[in-house]
Amino acid sequence: MFEVSKKTVEVCQEAFTRFVGTGLYIGLFLMSILYVISFMKKNDRKQRKIKIIFGFYSIIIFILNLCPVFTKFITTILRETSTYWRVYWLLPLGISIAFMFTEMIDHKEKKLEKAFTFVLIICVIIISGTYMYHLDKKEFIKVGNYYKVPDSVLDIIEYISKDEGDFKRLAGSEPFLVYTRQIDGNIMLPEARDVSAEYKDWSIVSIIKGGNLKDICDYCRSNSCNYLVLGKLVQFPDEYLLGYDIKKIYENDDYSLYKFNRIVED
Template sequence: MNTEFILLWLKMYLGNGLHWVVFLVSIFILIIYKNKRPENKMFILYTVVWGILYAFPLTAYVIAYYLIGDNVYWRMFWLLPSTIIIAFAATFLAGRLKKELKYGIAVLGICLLIILTGNCIYGKGQFSKQSNRFKVPNKVIAACNIIRENSTDGEMIKAVGGYDFICYMRQYDAGIYQPYGRYSPGYDLGEIIWDEFEKEEADITVLTNACMNCRTNFIIYPSNKAEEQEFIDNNYNPIGKVEEYTIYKFNQYVPE
């Protein structure tokens, strides 16, 4: 485990704000007054242990590759109670002031400090206007409607598509199943299907065979005349188009 990997996730966690500075100051305050309350020592010790587990190459390697996965190593920061420590240090300092006026000014100052060192979540780029009440892309709704229109009563609908679709289809229509999921019976086939979608040039035969074997009767795929004939040759016929995508259906009924 190299230091670049560890620093990468640390930088992403720190972001553009300065709350990490407030956190370090809070730890420093707890160190100064470590003998005043037993909780102070507890927070200091916990933070030190967490830092060792996160930054020490051996423990980082074990955690990243054997426990949670290297692509989600940032979840280690879930174990760092930075907001709790900041709040505890702030209330500890404010609580040492006896007069109500000074206490009120201290609380107000702490609140302003938190506001000024952070970033407004309502800033530009954080929110966008949605075009429908489902808060999904319109092409997903159109594709799901085409799939529904071309399905028969009692037919189990299972569909695959690229990243533009898989994240939203079941949000719009929970009756449309997908061959993805850790505990799905067709999980291995789902991996094959997804690998083909991720390629610049998918092997249509491999894709359609995997879909047939896991009873996936609908495929949403980027429109391409040459590849369209390959889908037809592999028993998937075009039934409609949505923007730059063509929707294909297996030409035989797929039972549940």
């Protein structure tokens, strides 16, 4: 049941790689483990507990996570491998490093030494880590709504929500696959998310990117999608749409919304 295959070892390695990241924080964490094991006193009850939790516990969890047999055990229970890396959350990384740094500052006797050590530690943290809120990396993005959805995407979804009719199934590119049902649970989508696949590999996304209106309309008809959203890079003149029984009903700066005249619920 827990035989270790090559795949299990790969899962184990992948998890470790994800945990380590750039490596410097993990270096600080390993330092903190050594620190508590070396400097916490045996005859002080609290310090002994600190040694156990931030020293021995951390070491045991680290070793377990690196052990393919443990990997196999966990992935067998979970019946998937894609989330194994979360076992590294068992390690008290932040607490351990912060404790070590606090003790280092506290052990200085003079105020000036404490202040200097504090500044040095802040520099170490800045150099070792990566700033969370790099706005140019487009991970933390400013939008104009509290839903925290791209404004132009929200605009289209809200238009569809207010449109007449009970049956609504939307075909669109990645943002719409992600955000539509977060905003309106009554608007359906054509494909279910497979967590092992990227959205860009979904057939609707590749068909839209292909830019062939006949293929797009065939897809929508076979999946009973009565709404279609296309980005401004994939546009069709109104007269071209006439032959496909579809009309543009709304557009904003980034997207155009189309509705099929005669698609009904399947």
